[in-house]
Amino acid sequence: MSSSNSETKSAGQIANVMNETRVFPPSGEFSAKAVIGSMQAYQTLYAESIADPVAFWERQAHEHLHWFEPFHTGLEWNEPFAKWFVGGKTNVSYNCLDAHVVAGRGDRVAFHWEGEPGDKRTITYAELLADVSKFASALKKLGIQKGDRVSIYMPMVPELPVAMLACARIGAIHSVIFGGFSAEAIADRNDDAQAKLIITADGGWRRGKVLPLKQTVDEALQKSPSIQHCIVLKRTENDVTMKPGRDLWWHELVADAPTHFPAEPLDSEDSLFILYTSGSTGRPKGIRHTTAGYNLYAKRTFQWVFDYREEDIFWCTADCGWITGHSYIVYGPLAAGATQVLYEGAPNAPAEDRFWDIIERYRVTILYTAPTAIRTFIKWGDHHVEKHDLSSLRLLGSVGEGINPEAWMWYYEKIGGGRCPIVDTWWQTETGGIMMSPLPGAIPCKPGSCTMPMPGIIPRIVHADLSDVGTNEGGMLCIEKPWPGMLRGIWGNDDRYRDGYYGKVPHMYLTGDNARRDEDGYYWIMGRIDDVINVSGHRLSTIEIESALVSHPSVAEAAAVGRPDELKGQGIAVFVTLKNHNPSDNMRDELKKHVRKEIGALAVPDEVRFTTALPKTRSGKIMRRLLRDIAAGKESGQDTSTLEDFSVLARLRSDEES
Numbered sequence: 001m002s003s004s005n006s007e008t009k010s011a012g013q014i015a016n017v018m019n020e021t022r023v024f025p026p027s028g029e030f031s032a033k034a035v036i037g038s039m040q041a042y043q044t045l046y047a048e049s050i051a052d053p054v055a056f057w058e059r060q061a062h063e064h065l066h067w068f069e070p071f072h073t074g075l076e077w078n079e080p081f082a083k084w085f086v087g088g089k090t091n092v093s094y095n096c097l098d099a100h101v102v103a104g105r106g107d108r109v110a111f112h113w114e115g116e117p118g119d120k121r122t123i124t125y126a127e128l129l130a131d132v133s134k135f136a137s138a139l140k141k142l143g144i145q146k147g148d149r150v151s152i153y154m155p156m157v158p159e160l161p162v163a164m165l166a167c168a169r170i171g172a173i174h175s176v177i178f179g180g181f182s183a184e185a186i187a188d189r190n191d192d193a194q195a196k197l198i199i200t201a202d203g204g205w206r207r208g209k210v211l212p213l214k215q216t217v218d219e220a221l222q223k224s225p226s227i228q229h230c231i232v233l234k235r236t237e238n239d240v241t242m243k244p245g246r247d248l249w250w251h252e253l254v255a256d257a258p259t260h261f262p263a264e265p266l267d268s269e270d271s272l273f274i275l276y277t278s279g280s281t282g283r284p285k286g287i288r289h290t291t292a293g294y295n296l297y298a299k300r301t302f303q304w305v306f307d308y309r310e311e312d313i314f315w316c317t318a319d320c321g322w323i324t325g326h327s328y329i330v331y332g333p334l335a336a337g338a339t340q341v342l343y344e345g346a347p348n349a350p351a352e353d354r355f356w357d358i359i360e361r362y363r364v365t366i367l368y369t370a371p372t373a374i375r376t377f378i379k380w381g382d383h384h385v386e387k388h389d390l391s392s393l394r395l396l397g398s399v400g401e402g403i404n405p406e407a408w409m410w411y412y413e414k415i416g417g418g419r420c421p422i423v424d425t426w427w428q429t430e431t432g433g434i435m436m437s438p439l440p441g442a443i444p445c446k447p448g449s450c451t452m453p454m455p456g457i458i459p460r461i462v463h464a465d466l467s468d469v470g471t472n473e474g475g476m477l478c479i480e481k482p483w484p485g486m487l488r489g490i491w492g493n494d495d496r497y498r499d500g501y502y503g504k505v506p507h508m509y510l511t512g513d514n515a516r517r518d519e520d521g522y523y524w525i526m527g528r529i530d531d532v533i534n535v536s537g538h539r540l541s542t543i544e545i546e547s548a549l550v551s552h553p554s555v556a557e558a559a560a561v562g563r564p565d566e567l568k569g570q571g572i573a574v575f576v577t578l579k580n581h582n583p584s585d586n587m588r589d590e591l592k593k594h595v596r597k598e599i600g601a602l603a604v605p606d607e608v609r610f611t612t613a614l615p616k617t618r619s620g621k622i623m624r625r626l627l628r629d630i631a632a633g634k635e636s637g638q639d640t641s642t643l644e645d646f647s648v649l650a651r652l653r654s655d656e657e658s
């Protein structure tokens with residue numbers, strides 16, 4: 001990163017202080033083989049898609065989904081409520097499974113699964129279809145009907161996607177709850193969705209230990225009156241208590257179930273799933289996605305962004321409990337007939353090279369992971385990577401947070417060997433699929449930029465007064481028109497949906513993120529609107545200050561937040577983890593100087609705190625709102641139910657700047 005300044009910005013405008021100028025075009029060889037192999041091809045496709053988005057998506061839907069009955073209307077838009085492919089009947093599990101088997105590709109491997117202890121299974125599409133059919137028929141037998149809600153709280157074993165697809169097959173609405181959530185969080189979600197059934201396992205493996213999932217569910221079920229049954233998969237063989245009448249073993253239910261159970265034709269707009277995301281205040285929001293539009297959007301974005309080919313081995317390291325796992329392990333890749341690696345456990349079990357070992361053994365060609373993981377790998381050291389042959393990789397992806405340019409460079413050089421494009425994919429639980437990302441054969445990468453919109457997606461950036469921003473000016477990122485993958489609402493709360501996403505900026509979807517667009521038309525996400533730091537009337541984005549800190553050779557991770565300051569309005573407090581955890585005497589001054597050099601005087605932190613860990617959500621995002629309270633010396637009144645490691649907060653509080 002080189003320095004630029006951010007003088008004389010008008011009040012309310014977000015200063016752009018990052019000036020990243022490196023550009024990495026794909027190799028000629030990569031582009032030659034790519035589905036979309038040049039900037040011109042992308043621009044032609046994009047222009048066609050936005051000239052008439054509904055007609056574009058209608059064509060995509062005809063071509064890429066199976067229809068039991070065709071739709072008669074592409075889009076019914078009754079702002080903010082969208083209905084796509086109205087009148088059509090399809091089934092997501094059919095599109096993901098039967099379609100391939102019917103086409104004679106049943107022997108293709110769907111999953112190479114590996115458990116944390118090292119146990120392995122290879123599952124073909126035909127086998128997956130049989131497993132899903134059996135479980136779907138068992139659910140039906142248990143009285144689960146179309147529209148019923150089913151909670152799923154499982155480890156990353158093949159039965160997790162099987163359970164999701166079985167719900168989809170019969171029209172039950174699944175709500176997957178990440179296996180790290182507490183009993184309280186499960187009970188809240190069961191209650192909000194009024195779930196009838198919960199599916200879990202005796203346990204799951206994590207860092208050599210058994211996570212007692214069933215025990216946690218038992219606790220949750222004391223406060224979940226809507227739940228009638230609990231299905232338990234045997235995974236770890238630890239002792240569990242089975243409540244007669246309520247609890248049932250998975251293997252007993254499927255023992256004599258038929259291997260063929262037809263997929264039910266469902267309306268395009270029947271709900272497929274609810275997925276809870278943490279709101280910054282109050283109850284978690286149940287984001288609702290439906291059948292045809294979501295499936296189409298996940299499939300097509302998977303094919304475009306990952307440039308997916310028959311011979312690829314795709315590995316998305318997310319858990320199925322997050323939207324990334326829903327869209328880019330289950331519904332996108334399976335609809336595209338992809339072969340994937342699925343891994344149950346932690347990246348450091350038994351050693352810190354587990355990911356590289358997996359890539360080498362399965363000859364993974366596409367790796368999709370998160371910045372939090374990449375920064376952790378940097379901290380663990382290059383020697384873990386260097387032990388392994390990663391030459392099978394041809395494409396890398398990143399999702400979940402902004403990737404700091406220096407972390408991008410490490411990923412590019414150390415993991416990708418300088419030959420793999422990186423798709424930095426920007427999207428949200430609400431958007432259903434990737435909204436902006438390089439198409440790797442077409443769009444040159446710039447470290448830290450999610451580059452350009454997907455076909456059919458029209459981003460727009462506006463100031464607080466709703467006027468459009470100029471080039472390189474930060475503002476609120478909105479999306480102009482409905483798209484098939486968009487959320488259809490918040491479960492049971494239309495008002496919260498309308499107010500949160502369509503209330504503030506008229507006739508546009510408000511993403512809640514800030515962004516800028518550079519002179520080449522590249523988009524740069526600048527963090528959440530609520531996280532902006534206002535120093536003497538200059539609005540600074542967190543990611544830019546953090547990226548400056550991460551570009552210092554000793555820094556592993558950094559989080560920047562505002563804290564009250566009588567003179568400046570807000571001052572800047574930064575929380576830093578070092579690669580060796582051992583700050584030298586002058587490290588604070590050195591980091592302040594480094595930020596001054598990289599960005600300028602305005603962004604120099606008032607306070608630098610060293611910490612061994614940052615508070616993160618269970619999906620790995622830094623929780624800046626908690627850090628804001630700590631920096632302000634306040635006890636936090638914030639919702640901490642999504643925090644991964646509570647001890648981090650106590651350590652941060654006792655770790656004042658000395």
Ligand code: PRX
Nearest residue numbers: 399400401402424425426427428429513525
């Ligand atoms: O702030 C953006 C950030 O994560 C938010 C969405 O979070 P979630 O719903 O949990 O979905 C995560 C997986 C898609 C966004 O509003 N975010 C996600 N990807 C990126 C990102 N910020 C910058 N760059 C990204 N690539």
